[in-house]
Amino acid sequence: MPVAKTDRLPIRSGEDVVRVRQTVRTRAIEIGLSLVDQTKIVTAASELARNTLDYGGGGEARVEVVHEGARRGVRLTFEDQGPGIPDLAKALADHFTTGGGLGLGLGGAKRLSNEFHIESTVGVGTRVTIARWK
């Protein structure tokens, strides 16, 4: 899948989470996503960036503008070298939380995206990729 543009952003603080949101917003506007779809992908990005920070101990976000034939999309990858998730099915279920949050982060981000992929290895880290297409 051709990638037209890539931003790599560190996630080390709450301010970094805000910067990730802003970059995703800019790219979503560029590819012409509707206001509702912009809001969905930015909200999903916020949830996942916070997970990377709070559970993964920080990491990196990659924001890409991708093309597939005539359609364009925003693809986001969140990667950390944290403790990993032992039970993915449980982590994806709503209202499951280990961090005192609402437990809507992963499941919510999945519902707000067109594509969702997660890989996690205990002791190695976690990578979540989502995409929203125009």
Place this chain on the structure above:
Amino acid sequence: MDRIPILKLGGALIVTIQVDMHDRLALALEEDLTAKIASTGARGVLIDISALEIVDSFIGRMLDNIAAVSRVLDADTVVVGMRPAVAITLVELGLELTGIKTALNIERGMALIRSRLDESKDEARSARARRED
């Protein structure tokens, strides 16, 4: 660290969130608002989120917490100005914000708070009248 200002208008507190909040700023607002309700005896809290481009689970939880704490402190919280795209996204995210009173805009939100303030004035008046009888 920067803070979100809280204004007092009669018996109500008014907050307009104009910045893209990071989590610490949201937590600070929760604390500041709770302290201010206690110190002023405010009966109503109006939170204007019309400038917020997203409400994620963290901000949603902050709004829920503020409403719950203010209820315990005998104040009503009304959240006003949520953008339609934000409302659609919130529901899909799975956040229903059941503990929060909402109003379309500041005018309607203030009307809700005012009716609560009038009610408590009426109560005080009838209590006084009973004592005088």
